[in-house]
Amino acid sequence: MASAASQIKRFVIGSIVGIASMLPGVSGAVIAVCFGIYERLIEDLANLKDRIRSDFVFIFVIGLGIAFGMGISAVGLDFIMDEYLALALFFFLGLIAGQIPEIWSYTAPKAEKFNRYNIAALIAGILIMGVFLFIGVGSDVEVGHNLTSYIVLVFVGIILAVSKIAPGISGSTLLLALGLYGPMLAAITDLDWALILPLGIGLIIGLLGFAKIMDRALKHHRKSTYSMILGLTLGSLLVILSYAYPELTSATDAIGGIITFVIGIAVSLLFVRIGKMTPGSDSD
Numbered sequence: 001m002a003s004a005a006s007q008i009k010r011f012v013i014g015s016i017v018g019i020a021s022m023l024p025g026v027s028g029a030v031i032a033v034c035f036g037i038y039e040r041l042i043e044d045l046a047n048l049k050d051r052i053r054s055d056f057v058f059i060f061v062i063g064l065g066i067a068f069g070m071g072i073s074a075v076g077l078d079f080i081m082d083e084y085l086a087l088a089l090f091f092f093l094g095l096i097a098g099q100i101p102e103i104w105s106y107t108a109p110k111a112e113k114f115n116r117y118n119i120a121a122l123i124a125g126i127l128i129m130g131v132f133l134f135i136g137v138g139s140d141v142e143v144g145h146n147l148t149s150y151i152v153l154v155f156v157g158i159i160l161a162v163s164k165i166a167p168g169i170s171g172s173t174l175l176l177a178l179g180l181y182g183p184m185l186a187a188i189t190d191l192d193w194a195l196i197l198p199l200g201i202g203l204i205i206g207l208l209g210f211a212k213i214m215d216r217a218l219k220h221h222r223k224s225t226y227s228m229i230l231g232l233t234l235g236s237l238l239v240i241l242s243y244a245y246p247e248l249t250s251a252t253d254a255i256g257g258i259i260t261f262v263i264g265i266a267v268s269l270l271f272v273r274i275g276k277m278t279p280g281s282d283s284d
Helices: 004-021 028-034 038-046 056-083 085-106 116-135 147-165 171-178 181-189 193-220 222-247 251-277
Strands: none
Touching (some): 004 028, 028 038, 028 085, 038 193, 085 251, 147 171, 181 193, 193 222
């Protein structure tokens, strides 16, 4: 049994993962990798029936931390997106750019050259984000208390879950492209449980359903998997930029955008550095 200090540490790490996963351009899974909890969590979720008893405390504490981080992050982001949209978008753009070197390192380019399958996976990742960009409505989708909205929120929850499992994928970026990011923040900050419940159901479905897929993909097609993740990350730059650029209406906005972009890169690199200072595995 881990000590109380270890459990607090896990809760804090889970909270950081939750906060990061709510920021467009940041992958909560990448943060989990950096803090050394990713592989254990994926194995637990992929084999939940066998490991729920032996690793229940670990799963519960990390999960509680993630939920807490998502909640407090949503409150702050709802205000920032309303009042400082341009600055926020360029900050998110910097967060994405800062992750690219780390994700590139996952493809192990020095150990093995890219083959046609790896290149195809990279291009596919970029194209997927391009598709999301073109089908995005450019403004928030209206979400109400009806069956259609509940189904949409289950879908939103699944996207968020996938972003926590697949390093490099920012669920918030996908939701921003689809016009669903604002409604998600509003549902959480307003504590609208009729909307939060289907969101939570989607999270559970996504976590349990995608964990096995990701576990197998990393074990049998590691380089191609990370190549696609790199493509998704590069595509995310285009998505955020397409929303950020129209918000620049003055020279002051442009200067502010550059400053927050640089800050975003610095914060992203700091996350990676902190993670590397943390032991690579989380064991009792």
